[in-house]
Amino acid sequence: MTNPYGQQPFGQQPYGQQQPQQPGYGPPSGGMPAPGYGPPSGAVPAPYGQPAPYGQPAPYGQPYGQPGFGGPGMGGDIPDYKTWAIISIFFGGIFGIIAIFKSNEVGQYKMQGNYAAAEQASRTTKTLCIIGNVLGGLGCLAGLIIFIAGMASY
Template identity: 65%
Template sequence: MTNPYGQPQPYGQQPPQGQPPYGQPYGQQPQPYGQPAPYGQQPYGQPAPYGQPGYGYGQPGYGDINAIPDYKGWAIATIFIGGLIFGILAIMKSNEVTQYKMQGNYQMAESASNTTKTICLIGNILGGLGCVTALIFLIVGLAAL
């Protein structure tokens, strides 16, 4: 006996009478399990069509956690610009952002990200003011010679 594709049927295996040889006939979908979904909701495992409410970045707690910046590069630059203390603090907070993102903790990751940004800003501003002050003292000192 051959199957519908012209290949021989394996020895000793015969399809039951009245049923197709392999699974369901072409074009038929299997029946879903359980009860149908309530009005306006998608069944489990089905993506929501476009235009329906879903998860978005603007909704609290449901944003794209990978969109939260960790400011790692800025934290490393803060070591050289803003001083060792601010740089180390910024790198530690940046690492916390990464840890919270891996844990899926949206609120704590966002909070640590904002703290990292603040530490980097303060460190760089103070470092920049220190550089300007040192440059002024250097110019005044050289002019006094």
């Protein structure tokens, strides 16, 4: 079947004919190695994530610091009292355990952007830590008094 336009279909040659070699394609002749890719010319761009130099503000529309963890009005100033809650386990027992759960809620609410709930959970964590530490301190004081009274009567 012949082409009505007089052209051969792409990639097909009549039997026995060779396609002429175009210059610049294929392996180099003369035994010389092909030129490789060299270093880029011009200025080298900065890698992604590199901070702006000191003294220059952040680009427009981008907050300073990570979202949800810093900056004014971003919930970065809401404390979670996690360390105090962990210490309260040893003094306040169940109050310390509940305080740890509330402390974790503070972080979750801040990540979600619910700063009102994070503030409430932070206040509850602080209250539980205070109650647990006061009760634990009173228990230690009572135990010390009983120990001293027992030693004095012996």
